[in-house]
Amino acid sequence: MTDSFNSFCYHHPRREAVVRCPVCQRFFCRECVTEHEDRMLCSNCLAGLSGKAMPADRYWHQQLLVGMQGLSAFLFLWYLFFLLGQMLLAIPHSFHEGTIWQSEWWRKP
Template identity: 60%
Template sequence: MSSFDQLCYRHPGREAVARCPACLHFFCRECVTEHAGRMLCSNCLSRLSDGRAEGGRLRMEQMVIFMQGAFGMALLWYFFFLLGQILLAIPHAFHEGAIWQADWWRKP
């Protein structure tokens, strides 16, 4: 039997117009759907979409974890940046220890 004489896998009375590349069965126009340039049957399309949903969810979870880590690193960097700015704002006399030897705090 040639490919021209094939009948639909689900509807034996109808002429087949496409062959699903995943399951290799022939189907009529109502049973196949074009997806990413290929004609797929509904069973193979549902299997393909279920797999993509799982992969998409996993990818989203990985992206969320990455973004949380990046946000944490940025927050940590900003904290140390502010700490450095505060330390730079302290007068030089304080760093040299001369501020403790002065009597400015004893004067009324």
């Protein structure tokens, strides 16, 4: 027998493996396997046996969605930094030069 006692889950590296998939020969934890026809199979192998693998057009749809989310996050952060720059430009020059602190405007009662 191999090192099945010291194996960890393929999807969850911190969890101890309890079963080895007979199709792909990988170790999995309790949450990653399903019993099918008296055999414990991982979700990928079970999808392959049932013929319900993800269609290619849906895969590209998901990839496009992830790309659009990344692009919108980038544009949002860019706009946030743009607004921050506009706020810094709106601060008076006397504040930038330090002359505002040399005048005694804050000591007047």
